[in-house]
Amino acid sequence: MNPIPNQKFNFFPVATDIHFGFGVLQTLPARVKSAGGQSAFLVTDPGLRAAGILDQIVGLLRTNSVSVTVCDGVVPDSGSNLIDRTAAELKKAGSAVVIGVGGGSSLDTAKAIGALATNPGSCLDYVGLHNVRNKSLPVIAIPTTAGTGSEVSLWSVFTDEGKSIKTAIGSFLIYPSIALCDPELTFNLPPHLTASTGMDALGHAIECYTNNACQPISAALALRAVELIGCHLRGAVLNGRDPQSRYGMMLASTMAGIAMNPTRLGLAHALAMPLGSWTLRVPHGIAVAVTLPVVMEFNHLAEPGRFADVAQALGCRVDHLGRLDAAKRSVEAVRNLARDIGIPDSLSSYGLREEHVRPVVDEAIKSGNVTVNPRRTTSEDLEQILRRLL
């Protein structure tokens, strides 16, 4: 992207101490102690226990004299009641540090309960941007997918159980204190989850790079993330134990996560929130993965230069093409990548029907991700996009 000479912009650095690479998990006990405690409250989902990762981490902590209370009850798209209940357990345990291990739901739950340890009331009291008043308890985020970027994000996304809609808390005060990004933890992630979470990271990178709020610093991170995902997502899905692919994907996910904090995203994420509500429960990565190529088709003519950059980052030769044709190649490249890794091209098997279109659009159009989308968007546009996914 050529910088726009008169662009004024804001980029805020991530308030998270990031440790990245194979083996960084081993430093966890020392990190807990440096974050201020000998006692930790660990939040995860039952899948991590089944995969043996939970036992490994608990053993590591106890061997190094860190006491740990485990809550492994996180479910996809954690509900507000679960978060409030878990926050009460944290208070009872009196732990000094929260550890979140897992995908986005576990990390977002850890961030929300960390905030509730120092702020009174329910998580629903802090929905929106900058409503949290006191700095969260120290949270150590350990992602096991690549992914959501939650380990470096100011957002905690969860489901408002009363309204059955997805909602979020956003605050500088809920950044994880420490992120331990160890690609080894993704070796046993099944191919379908590697595919959908990897496409979520691609959605973060592309929507960040092409939207109206993007600026040169986020753009540099986001475009490099697109390039890494183009190089490594197929390998990570098809050969999960390939270290280079897993390293590349985790790096891309973290870079995209940093990039998107100041920019927000676009229509794929605006639609993914209501699609992931408890009415439909389409997994977030799938919602983004299936929606992204259709959204790009809608958007690419509004910012052809940037979509041409995306095509190039994904390995397309575009130097002999005009800008519009080059931009179109980005749509084809994402569609081909999705197909190669087994992403469906509709959401019908996830239960999306015509009767859902209007309610999903009514919710999506309120999103801040619509405001920054590169092409001006009406409810009718969103309806047309969704109907392509039936």
Ligand SMILES: [Fe+2]
């Ligand atoms: Fe996402």
